[in-house]
Amino acid sequence: MSLVAADLRHQRFVAAVPEIERIEAQPLLAEIEQLKRARHAVVLAHNYQAPAIYHGVADFTGDSLALAQQAAHSAADVIVVAGVQFMAETAKLLNPARTVLIPSNRAGCSLAESITAQDVRTLRRQHPGVPVVSYVNTSAAVKAESDICCTSANALRIVESLGVPKVIFLPDRFLGHHVQQQTGVELVLWEGACEVHERFTGAQLRGLRRDHPGLEIVAHPECSPEVLAEADFVGSTQGMVEHLARARPAQVALITECSMSDNVAVEFPGIRFVRPCNLCPHMRQITLAGIRDALRDLRHEVTLAAEIIAPARRSLERMLAVGRG
Numbered sequence: 138m139s140l141v142a143a144d145l146r147h148q149r150f151v152a153a154v155p156e157i158e159r160i161e162a163q164p165l166l167a168e169i170e171q172l173k174r175a176r177h178a179v180v181l182a183h184n185y186q187a188p189a190i191y192h193g194v195a196d197f198t199g200d201s202l203a204l205a206q207q208a209a210h211s212a213a214d215v216i217v218v219a220g221v222q223f224m225a226e227t228a229k230l231l232n233p234a235r236t237v238l239i240p241s242n243r244a245g246c247s248l249a250e251s252i253t254a255q256d257v258r259t260l261r262r263q264h265p266g267v268p269v270v271s272y273v274n275t276s277a278a279v280k281a282e283s284d285i286c287c288t289s290a291n292a293l294r295i296v297e298s299l300g301v302p303k304v305i306f307l308p309d310r311f312l313g314h315h316v317q318q319q320t321g322v323e324l325v326l327w328e329g330a331c332e333v334h335e336r337f338t339g340a341q342l343r344g345l346r347r348d349h350p351g352l353e354i355v356a357h358p359e360c361s362p363e364v365l366a367e368a369d370f371v372g373s374t375q376g377m378v379e380h381l382a383r384a385r386p387a388q389v390a391l392i393t394e395c396s397m398s399d400n401v402a403v404e405f406p407g408i409r410f411v412r413p414c415n416l417c418p419h420m421r422q423i424t425l426a427g428i429r430d431a432l433r434d435l436r437h438e439v440t441l442a443a444e445i446i447a448p449a450r451r452s453l454e455r456m457l458a459v460g461r462g
Contacts, residue, residue, distance in 0.1 A: 146192060149403045153188035162189050165425040169194045172432035178215035180428060181208055181228065184374050184401070185394040185420045186219050192403065194428060195219065200374040202273050202288055205231045217431055218439075219423045223249040225439045226277040230450045237439040240427030244419045248274050248359075251329030252308040257282035260305050264325055269305045270295055271452065272312065274331075277441050279307070280449035286456040289358050290373035292316045296324070298459045311335070315358040315365060331359045333394050333415045339363035341413065345390055349411050355380060356392035364392060381405055394420065 151159065173180065173196075181204040182195035191198055197207040201224040208216045208228055215236045218225040223246055225239040257269060257279055271283035272292070280286055287295035293316050296304050304322055306313040308329030317324045337360050346352055346367075355377050356368035365371050370380050377391055378401055388409040391398045395414035402410045430436055441449075 150192040153192045153399060153403045158189060162193060162425055165429055166193050168429050176215045176432055177213055178217060178432055179211050179213040180217045180219055183220035184397045185417050187396055188399045189425060190219050191400045201227060208232055217428055219428060221246045221419045223274055223276055227273060229439045229441055230277060230446060230453055233446055238431045239437045239439055240431040241422040242437045244422040246419055247332040248309055248329050249276055252279055252327055254278040254282045264305055267303050267305050268299050268301060271307045272309055277445050277449045280452045281445045283452045286452045290376055293319050295456060295459055296320055296322050309359055311361055312358045314362055333417045334359035336415050337364045337392050339367050342367040349388060352411060353386035353389045354392060355389055360392055
């Protein structure tokens with residue numbers, strides 16, 4: 138990391154993290170930086186990570202696919218994924234020759250865990266000849282059973298790129314419903330959902346508007362249709378950030394995992410962030426101490442069978458050939 142980039146990261150760390158937390162974190166930050174140099178390693182931090190991780194030790198930040206892509210362009214020998222299991226698997230798929238670590242093997246995902254490879258095979262038997270589009274928020278095993286992957290940003294483009302009348306769309310039913318409203322392609326949906334986004338309600342958003350006149354509501358498409366109907370803008374994690382950069386609302390509520398508001402607010406000091414807070418319990422499994430231990434002990438290495446890597450990587454590469462969105 139250049140001196141300019143390190144200085145910017147420090148400024149954001151100071152702006153985002155309370156002083157007492159910064160003081161407590163300093164010894165761990167120093168250890169992690171030393172271990173990164175010794176291991177020739179990088180740390181990837183998802184937008185939903187705690188600010189001390191996101192601004193304190195991350196070399197790359199962003200959504201899950203962006204992190205894996207950025208890691209693929211680095212020269213690191215070791216990649217530490219401060220995120221959940223499917224993100225670490227995606228990083229491994231795109232970087233099969235690198236050592237990929239996840240600081241906690243308890244960092245799962247309710248959405249990814251809602252469907253198995255066997256479920257996909259069953260759906261294929263029920264709908265012969267219908268292609269399978271799987272959200273990147275799935276396990277490598279599910280990706281391996283799919284024809285192509287998508288993100289929340291490019292889901293509509295991916296579905297329509299197939300040129301078919303019917304698609305099996307997995308596993309998020311709310312994202313699928315959102316895509317279905319925008320296309321003539323028939324979608325066969327699975328009953329998966331993100332436990333963070335499905336907890337938001339339309340009534341909650343209407344209450345926010347009453348309490349904060351002039352509030353702009355920006356929602357992730359993993360939320361329910363009633364929530365999306367109340368939103369002023371619906372977009373992916375990166376789409377939300379890009380919208381804020383364009384629109385510069387006076388005050389905004391990001392209807393997603395609330396650590397994202399803490400992290401993004403540093404980039405937009407002129408915007409007042411109202412924070413309805415649903416925390417992801419799986420993201421909270423990742424800690425500074427866990428990152429230190431992963432680097433020190435090369436702990437919780439992500440390994441995937443060759444018969445999984447090849448077809449799963451193919452599904453990701455097909456998506457990338459269409460475009461990220």
